[in-house]
Amino acid sequence: MDLLRSIGITEIVFQLMLVNAILGLSIYLTLYTGMFSLANAGFMAIGAYVGVVLTQNYDLPLWAALIGGMLAAGVVAVPIGLPVLRLRDIYLAIATIGFGEVVRILILNFDTLASSISGESVQLTRGALGITGIPKITETWQLLLFLVVTVYILVRLHRSRFGRAMAAVRQDEQAAATMGINVVYVKNAVFIFSAILAASAGVLKAHLTRTISPGDYGFDQVVNILAFAVLGGTSTWLGPIVGGFVLTALPEILREFKQYRGIVNGVILLMVIVYLPGGLVNINGWKRLWRRIRGQPSVTGKIQDAETG
Amino acid sequence: MLELKKVSRLFGGLQALHQVDMHVLEGRIVGLIGPNGAGKTTLINNISGLDHPTSGTIHFEGREIHNLPPHRITGLGIARTYQNIRLFGEMTVLENLLISQHGRGQATVFDSLVFTPRFRAEERRLKDAALQLLERFQLAGMAHLLAGNLPYGDQRRLEMARALATGPKLLLLDEPTAGMNPIETEQLGEQILRLRDEQLTVLVIEHDMSLIHQVCDEIYVLNFGQIIAHGTPDVIKHNPQVIEAYLGREEDAELAGG
Numbered sequence: 001m002d003l004l005r006s007i008g009i010t011e012i013v014f015q016l017m018l019v020n021a022i023l024g025l026s027i028y029l030t031l032y033t034g035m036f037s038l039a040n041a042g043f044m045a046i047g048a049y050v051g052v053v054l055t056q057n058y059d060l061p062l063w064a065a066l067i068g069g070m071l072a073a074g075v076v077a078v079p080i081g082l083p084v085l086r087l088r089d090i091y092l093a094i095a096t097i098g099f100g101e102v103v104r105i106l107i108l109n110f111d112t113l114a115s116s117i118s119g120e121s122v123q124l125t126r127g128a129l130g131i132t133g134i135p136k137i138t139e140t141w142q143l144l145l146f147l148v149v150t151v152y153i154l155v156r157l158h159r160s161r162f163g164r165a166m167a168a169v170r171q172d173e174q175a176a177a178t179m180g181i182n183v184v185y186v187k188n189a190v191f192i193f194s195a196i197l198a199a200s201a202g203v204l205k206a207h208l209t210r211t212i213s214p215g216d217y218g219f220d221q222v223v224n225i226l227a228f229a230v231l232g233g234t235s236t237w238l239g240p241i242v243g244g245f246v247l248t249a250l251p252e253i254l255r256e257f258k259q260y261r262g263i264v265n266g267v268i269l270l271m272v273i274v275y276l277p278g279g280l281v282n283i284n285g286w287k288r289l290w291r292r293i294r295g296q297p298s299v300t301g302k303i304q305d306a307e308t309g
Numbered sequence: 310m311l312e313l314k315k316v317s318r319l320f321g322g323l324q325a326l327h328q329v330d331m332h333v334l335e336g337r338i339v340g341l342i343g344p345n346g347a348g349k350t351t352l353i354n355n356i357s358g359l360d361h362p363t364s365g366t367i368h369f370e371g372r373e374i375h376n377l378p379p380h381r382i383t384g385l386g387i388a389r390t391y392q393n394i395r396l397f398g399e400m401t402v403l404e405n406l407l408i409s410q411h412g413r414g415q416a417t418v419f420d421s422l423v424f425t426p427r428f429r430a431e432e433r434r435l436k437d438a439a440l441q442l443l444e445r446f447q448l449a450g451m452a453h454l455l456a457g458n459l460p461y462g463d464q465r466r467l468e469m470a471r472a473l474a475t476g477p478k479l480l481l482l483d484e485p486t487a488g489m490n491p492i493e494t495e496q497l498g499e500q501i502l503r504l505r506d507e508q509l510t511v512l513v514i515e516h517d518m519s520l521i522h523q524v525c526d527e528i529y530v531l532n533f534g535q536i537i538a539h540g541t542p543d544v545i546k547h548n549p550q551v552i553e554a555y556l557g558r559e560e561d562a563e564l565a566g567g
Contacts, residue, residue, distance in 0.1 A: 153422065160421035160428075161414045168397055168408045175395040177379035178357050178388070180412030180475050184378075 008252035011140065012208065017248040018143040019205045024228030024240025025150060026197035031234045033190045034170030035085065036093045038222045040198040042100035043073040045217035047199025048206040049107055052131050053124060055207070062137050066203045073199030074192050081191040085184070100222060108214040130213025138207040146204065147241075150197065154237045166190060198225075231272055233279020242280050310335040310510055311356070311387075311479055316365035316375075318351055318534075325351045326362070327534040333479070338501065338511045340521045340542075343531035344554070349514045350392060352531065353481050356512075357389045358382040369479070384412045388477035390468045392484040392514075398457025402448060402467055405456050406439035409474040439474060446470040446500070462493050469500070480504065482513040486520055498523040522546075530554075 004014070023040065030037040047069035054065040084095045106113075107125050114122035125131070157163040165186050168176040177183050206212045224247070232243025250268065254261045275292075278285035311333040318326040325348045333339050343349050354360035356367060358379035367375040374382055388409075397405050414435060420428035443449050446466040451459060456467060465485065472480060482501070486494040494517055501524045504511055515521050521528060521542060528545045530538040532554045538545055545551055 156421045157418055160418050161411060161416055161431075162418050163421075164404065164408045165411055167400060167404075168411075171397045171399055172395050174359055174379070175391065175397070176408070178359065178383055179409040179471070180380050180383040181408070182378070182380045 008255050009249055010252075013249060013252050015138065015140055015143055015208050016205070017245045018140070018147055019201050019208065020224075020228055020244035020248045021147055021241040022143075022150060022197060022201040022204070022244075023225045024232060024244040025154065025237060026194045026201065027225050027229045028234055028237060028240040029154075029190050029194040029197065031229055032170060033166045033187060034173070035187060035191065036089055037085075037096045037191065037194070038093050038226065039077075039080065039084075039096035039099050039191075040194065040225045041217045041219075041221040042096075042103035043077065043195040043198040044202035044205075044221065044225075045100075045103050045107060045214070046073045046076055047202030048212050048217070049125060049131075049202075050199075051203030052134055052206050052212060055137070056131070056134065057124070062142070062203075062207060065207075066200055069199045069203040070196045073195040073202075077192040077195035078188070081188045085187045085191060097219065097222065100217070100219070104214045104217055107217075125214075128214060130211055130216075132211045134206055134210045134212070136208060136210055138204045143204060146200065151237060151241075158237075162186070162189075227269075229279075231269065231279060233276075233281045233285075235278060235282055239279050239281040246280065310370060311512070312368045313352075313356075314366045314368075316352075316355060316362045316367060318348075318355060318360065319363045324534050326355070329365070329531075329534070329536055331529055331536065333510060333512055335510050336505065336508060337526045338505055338513065338524050340525035340528040341512060341514045341531060342516070342518075342521060342528060342545075347531040348534040349531055350483060351534075353389060353483050353512075353514060356382075357387060357481060380412065383475050383477075386476070386478035387481065388472040388475040388479075389481035390472045390483055390485060392487060394464050394468050396456040396464060396467060396471065398455065400456060401453050402443065402456050402459070403436070403439055403452040405467060405471050406442055406474045407435050409471045410435045410438060410476070413476055442470045442474055461488060465489065465493075465497075466500075469497075473504075477509070479510045479512065482511060482515075484514050484516060486515065486517050491519070494520055495523070 009017075023044065026043075027037075027040050050072040051065035051069035054060045054068045055062065060068070080099055084092065084099070087095050108128055110125040111122050111127055114124065157166075165176065165181045168179065168181055169183055169186050173183055228243035228247055229240045230243070231247060232241065233239030247269075251261060251265055254264050257264050272280060275289050276282065276285045311331070313329055313331040316326055316329040316331075317324070329352065341349055341352065351360065355362050355375070358374070358377055358381070362375050365375070366373060369382075369385055369387060372385065374385065374387075377385075397408060400408070414431050416425070416428045416431045440449070440452065443452055446469065448463060448467055448470065451463065456464065459467065465488070469482070469485060485501075486497055489497065498520050501511060501513065511524075513521075513524065525542055527539070527541055529536055530545060530548075530551050537554055538548045538551045540548070
């Protein structure tokens with residue numbers, strides 16, 4: 001532990017690494033099923049606000065807030081997913097970014113809106129300033145346990161009939177449908193699962209950072225979450241976890257570089273994207289990099305295709 | 310078994326199918342031939358639910374199916390292959406066959422989470438069925454290879470095995486011999502004939518006339534979206550309309566590089 005602390009990974013950094021790993025997994029689920037959805041920050045916001053209101057205004061314990069936040073996101077995901085998941089690729093991305101913005105702006109104006117409807121003064125989300133003074137009640141063991149349980153569910157999911165259907169939908173939606181897979185059901189179920197996971201991270205993180213405001217859940221946050229998955233790689237569940245860890249820890253480890261920290265951080269990330277296009281957790285990517293370093297000629301196109309697959 | 314009544318499909322102003330009537334009897338191997346662009350694949354897409362008719366009805370075993378989504382149609386017992394092979398190339402041969410048995414399993418994610426006996430029994434059953442199919446299509450040693458890395462002929466056979474794994478009563482084959490040499494084509498013909506011995510009904514789109522004559526009990530000829538002839542292979546062979554429309558077109562298409 002002292003070693004970790006000496007390179008800049010304090011307890012709070014480690015906790016945020018775990019939270020970001022969960023966020024990475026939430027976007028991994030949809031990417032794995034072939035859906036380029038960027039709604040995760042929106043669901044994270046729903047989880048965070050519902051969770052904080054439950055612990056602060058209703059004095060509920062963290063686990064109840066966690067369930068409440070996850071439920072709320074799951075319920076919202078149903079009517080959003082049904083129409084939006086008919087879209088694909090960049091169109092789906094734009095629509096889900098739109099959803100995130102709607103959530104953010106609704107939270108921003110919630111008090112004004114609720115006040116004008118009810119006729120009384122409502123102070124729940126507290127507008128742009130957000131909610132402060134949230135007690136730091138999320139503990140490391142809780143985060144670890146949550147991550148381990150999530151990974152177990154993912155591993156078993158991949159080994160199930162439903163998990164195989166997810167991979168089939170990603171590779172060829174039409175062929176999957178004619179193999180008897182209900183594509184609409186698979187996509188929506190995964191979207192809901194992803195939303196619930198993002199919301200759980202929202203609840204847990206809110207009770208770590210002690211403040212939340214609508215600005216925390218904007219487009220920046222979505223890009224961060226996407227970066228966890230892209231940097232780590234989406235061929236296995238380990239990728240987004242490593243991505244979340246590295247992207248959270250790296251800026252801390254690079255503290256020594258002082259004002260050049262941002263530059264070094266950026267260069268490292270760029271090198272990973274350029275030289276390991278399959279992400280950090282991709283054995284074939286490392287092998288290919290190793291061959292390149294040793295100057296061996298590249299293998300035939302067919303084998304390369306199989307490896308990137 | 311399968312009955313199409315006045316099925317039409319319009320793509321904007323293009324009449325891809327026009328008032329197609331077709332009746333496939335149980336236990337038969339029915340051929341569907343026609344020049345390129347005649348609407349054969351559109352017809353298969355409409356039967357399998359990937360596309361829906363603009364007008365007309367399709368019944369399968371007395372049930373109306375023309376508005377059902379594809380997975381429901383597969384569930385009722387209609388399977389298909391694709392002209393341009395559409396295997397799940399990033400998955401192993403075995404996984405391809407497990408996926409296509411999706412509708413035959415009941416185990417939920419929860420069963421998988423806690424390893425219920427139902428989950429384990431079902432996984433074993435699906436795997437056994439898949440291995441049997443691999444044996445039958447001479448793919449036995451390849452169960453753990455990536456489907457996308459198989460040689461072309463093996464991919465073709467896997468495509469057919471995958472369709473069979475859904476447990477169909479009616480099998481739609483969209484140009485199953487495309488790109489095969491004469492020996493492979495004949496072997497595939499024998500496989501198709503074996504399907505009939507197992508009480509399967511087959512509708513096969515084909516360009517290869519030798520295969521059509523080898524396996525088909527009757528033939529429909531489609532041209533510009535319309536059925537222009539129907540009968541036994543011998544009758545069709547001597548139908549002047551077919552010779553003019555189909556064979557004439559075929560030459561044109563070949564000259565044009567199609």
